[in-house]
Amino acid sequence: MISLDLSGKKALVMGVANARSLGWAIAEQLLAAGARVAFSYQGERLRPELEKLTKDYSGVLLRQADATSEDDLTALFAAIKAEFGQLDAVVHAIGFAPREAMEGRFLDTTAADWNTTLSVSAYSLVSMCRHAEPLLTEGSSVISLTYHASQKVVPKYNVMGVAKAALEAATRYLAAEMGAKGVRVNTISAGPMRTIAARSIPGFSTMYDQAAKAAPLGRNATSQEVGKLGLFLLSDLASGITGQVVYVDAGSSVMAMKMDN
Numbered sequence: 001m002i003s004l005d006l007s008g009k010k011a012l013v014m015g016v017a018n019a020r021s022l023g024w025a026i027a028e029q030l031l032a033a034g035a036r037v038a039f040s041y042q043g044e045r046l047r048p049e050l051e052k053l054t055k056d057y058s059g060v061l062l063r064q065a066d067a068t069s070e071d072d073l074t075a076l077f078a079a080i081k082a083e084f085g086q087l088d089a090v091v092h093a094i095g096f097a098p099r100e101a102m103e104g105r106f107l108d109t110t111a112a113d114w115n116t117t118l119s120v121s122a123y124s125l126v127s128m129c130r131h132a133e134p135l136l137t138e139g140s141s142v143i144s145l146t147y148h149a150s151q152k153v154v155p156k157y158n159v160m161g162v163a164k165a166a167l168e169a170a171t172r173y174l175a176a177e178m179g180a181k182g183v184r185v186n187t188i189s190a191g192p193m194r195t196i197a198a199r200s201i202p203g204f205s206t207m208y209d210q211a212a213k214a215a216p217l218g219r220n221a222t223s224q225e226v227g228k229l230g231l232f233l234l235s236d237l238a239s240g241i242t243g244q245v246v247y248v249d250a251g252s253s254v255m256a257m258k259m260d261n
């Protein structure tokens, strides 16, 4: 049996809102493997939930940072430098699109909604990596979370599909540049999961049920399975993998259609 020991390793997870968050599913695996974990959260109203989730773990660092604020990112990484000195693993679990951009037609996407969605959901990966770069060790690993609507049209996903396409392309460009310092950058393409972010997608429940029916495994992947893939990609077991979009969706993305038997 292979068990991962990340004791002595330092990680940052950005984007945990509650116990259902995919960022938390990955953080739980990192903590169980012995890593020391820093968490950043968007606004102070989220802090009590994070305090509750992390109360049994020692050495945890909690820090507010809006991912679109250069000042917040500067302060966050200064705090991590002071407390941890280095980073071996970084998790970007952040996404946002204004609700109206997902309710109407893609054709009607406003420039403001386009810019907000791509700034929060894609550009923030680039700025996060730039701020993290001085702290990243040789062999360290960065991951983010994407969705198959980057590749195929998913009704109502609209500008968020474009943001995920940008996130996946950014992953390849970041991997190409950061590889010289031994840093790997990958993104996990997760199937639908019941989280706060998912609740803002119109028709999510139908999408969730249809993905399960279409999947070769006959179900949706779980957030624990996202967590395990995250741990693998952040560990030395994945030392040869970078620039990739790695799916954990019970196989639903490989199906062009499902025939009823």
Ligand code: NAD
Residues within 6 Å of the ligand: 015, 016, 017, 018, 020, 021, 022, 023, 041, 042, 043, 065, 066, 067, 068, 092, 093, 094, 095, 096, 120, 145, 146, 147, 189, 190, 191, 192, 193, 194, 195, 196, 197, 198
């Ligand atoms: P979630 O709501 O639990 O997490 C989203 C997080 O993004 C929240 O913690 C929120 O505070 C944070 N965030 C939003 N704007 C921010 C900002 N400006 N600065 C800092 N943080 C900000 O939902 P989730 O589903 O766990 O989402 C995590 C990631 O997983 C997202 O990138 C999402 O697109 C992706 N994803 C989700 C699913 C799904 O079905 N839930 C599937 C594939 C990919």
